[in-house]
Amino acid sequence: MEQNRIVWDGNMAASQAMRQAKIDVVAAYPITPSTPIVQNYSQFVADGDVDGEFVMVESEHSAMSACVGAASAGGRVATATSSQGYALMIEVLYQASGMRLPIVLNAVNRALAAPLNIHGDHSDMYLGRDAGWINMVANNPQEVYDLNLCAFKIAEDYSVRLPVAVNQDGFLVSHTTEALNYLPDDEAYKFIGDYKPHNPMLDPEKPVTYGAQTEGEWHYEHKMRHEHAMYNSFGVIEKVLAEYKELSGREYKFVETYQVDDAEEIIICMGSVAGTTQLAVDKLRAEGKKVGLVSVRLWRPFPKEELAKYLGKTKTITVLDRSAPLGSTGALYNEVAAVMVDNGYNAVLLNYVYGLGGRDMTIDHLTEIFNSAKECSDAGKRVKPLIQTINLRGKELSFY
Amino acid sequence: MSEMKQIKNLKQFSTSKERFQGGHRLCPGCSHSIIVREFVNATDDELCVSTATGCLEVCSTIYPYTSWDVSWIHIGFENAAAAISGVEAMHKSLKNNKKSFSDKPMKFIAFAGDGGTYDIGFQSLSGAAERGHDFIYVCLDNEGYMNTGGQRSSSTPIGGATTTSPAGKVSYGEKKLKKDMMQIMAAHGCEYVAQSAPSNWKDMVKKAQKSFAASGPVYINAVSPCPTEWKFDPSMSMEISKVMVESRVVPLYEIENGSKVTVNYKPKNHVPVEEYLGMQGRFKHLFKPSNKHVIEEWQKNVDAKWEYLLRREEAGI
Secondary structure, three states, rough: OOEEEEOOOOHHHHHHHHHHOOOEEEEEOOOOOHHHHHHHHHHHHOOOOOEEEEEEEEOHHHHHHHHHHHHEEEEEEEEEEEEEHHHHHHHHHHHHHHHOOOOOOEEOOOOOOOOOOOOOOHHHHHHOOOOOOOOEEEEEEEHHHHHHHHHHHHOOOOOOOOOOOEEOOOOOOOOEEEEEOOOOOHHHHHHHOOOOOOOOOOOOOOOOOOOOEEEHHHHHHHHHHHHHHHHHHHHHHHHHOOOOOHHOOOOOOEEEEEEEOOOOOOEEEOOOHHHHHHHHHHHHHHHHOOOEEEOOOOOOOOOOHHHHOOOOOOOOOEEEEOOOOOOOOOOHHHHHHHHHHHOOOEEEEEEOOHHHHHHOOOHHHHHHHHHHHHHHHHHHHOOOOOOEEEEOOOOOOOOO | OOOOOOOHHHHHOOOOOEEEOOOOOOOOOOOOHHHHHHOOOOOOOOEEEEOOOOOHHHHHHHHOOOEEEOOEEOOOOOHHHHHHHHHHHHHHHHHHOOOEEEEOOOEEEEEEEOOOHHOHHHHHHHHHHHHOOOEEEEEEEEOOOOOOOOOOOOOOOOOOOOOOEEEOOEEEEOOOOOHHHHHHHHHOOOOOEEEEOOHHHHHHHHHHHHHHHHOEEEEEEEEOOOOHHHHHHHHHHHHHHHHHHHHHOOEEEEEEEEEEEEOOOOOOOOOOOOHHHHHHHHHHHHHOOOHHHHHHHHHHHHHHHHHHEEEEEEEHO
């Protein structure tokens, strides 16, 4: 298909996809670094480029609450947030998924205070890990645009009916302009399709009750239905991504891999660091080192089976977590470790906590990580601490 | 404000469409269900209702049952106003884009207790009112967190004994005056703000109908005597409600377009506050000689508020 080439940052890519989706209600509140999404959408409203209602609420808690009300009422709904706003929303994120409402959230990931920090890490995404939302991770503006269009279609599929968060790294993706391709408006909308209401509050012929109380008699059954829908969504996500590839020529998988077939050292990560890691892999491959990359695209539901395909033969696996685990190993590490145990795999596992509050992660840092893993590989066992840090101030600080 | 519908007489009212069905699990003598029925049965328009976490919510929608014969949503404790603002925004959006499910007139109501209104839901209510959504917010004001065993809220009146402001050897219970939500909501510029009591059903139904005729935000403070935590016999709820009105503890009044005050009912015989306090266990300790000053302060506050309202009414501001 004929596509348009343009330069957008991650926030604009999300905003434009939201415009093309013809959303009925957007309820939102500004917060760095997702603020431009709210501003861009405001401009669409001011210019008459969108027909739906835009509700500028007084907090993120009310933003998600209004989204839940609007979605229950019977139409397409989306919003955006980051960090503290995400944290304020968290109660209602559980409500949205528990009521099986297909809301799309652009989560522009940022550190959680204290200390206050406006830059990108995955603390907020990890906070929402168990909120029952489908979570996808976009590593650059092109992916933000593409995954947004897919998100509406996945969320609204009758067999899924779950909210979807499209995560992107604050600033590193949200404020980084890149050339990308986007679909013509009518093609984008045709791909998503008209919203098909399911039990809308606004149909007076059939009143509905949303958010009833269940207690011991029914709560378990409801939660397991939710769980079931989550696992069912694998098939729908796969189908939607395949349809999108057909339409756009761009392919997305549950986990993206790079040079993993014969890799002896593999890094597993999420987010924009995948791009940098790819460059590190290129550099080390040129030196004859067998290194590879696995980037997790689908954070929830977690694609254990898909991931397992790539981890059986490697000697070491280094998992990068962009959030302080504060008392355990990182959340992504734990997922990977479970996959290793479930499949009887024996590679040495290492965990790096990196990039907190937007701290740089360069090709040199990633090279250092690969080299460190190689030492374990050569020794045939873990000869490094399980949890390590990179690009962190050390001995010169008095508290070490 | 569009033209007001005619008030139904008791016969008409008693046979109007039942939107809130019996079989719910509210306590015997609870005033909540009476207020809700007075309100939602006062219109033939289609309704969407949101309810904050609280007595009304937990007692009316225990899965797989529901008492609501209208569309209803509950999200959380603090967001009944935000929830209904989302429903109303969707209604507007679908209507503007000719995608509505029905052409019938639709109204939007949020019910919340005083905890969900005066305290935890205050920001959400303020935001929704400021944004000017077409919704009616009804506070079922029983002056405390009764669903969780009677803790104090910022609506608990001075001297009230609750489980978190108990009366004791050195305390007469709640130390603060009740927050004045009526004035706060009027200051938001709400089209219609009114206080009513379930014992005065004509007043309540009339105010409900005025609310349905309004197009902007409406705030109704409906006092809701609670036999369980105010500690009186369940058969006495409406009697207590009546004494609240007659003693001017709860003046029946309204504020239109943010400023115009009308006192809707002026009790002819002056009933002292002491009589009202004496009917409830929660104020029992105030009758000890050492706490007599609290009753005096109560009376002083009630008189001052009443005079203030009359002066506002007379001045037309």
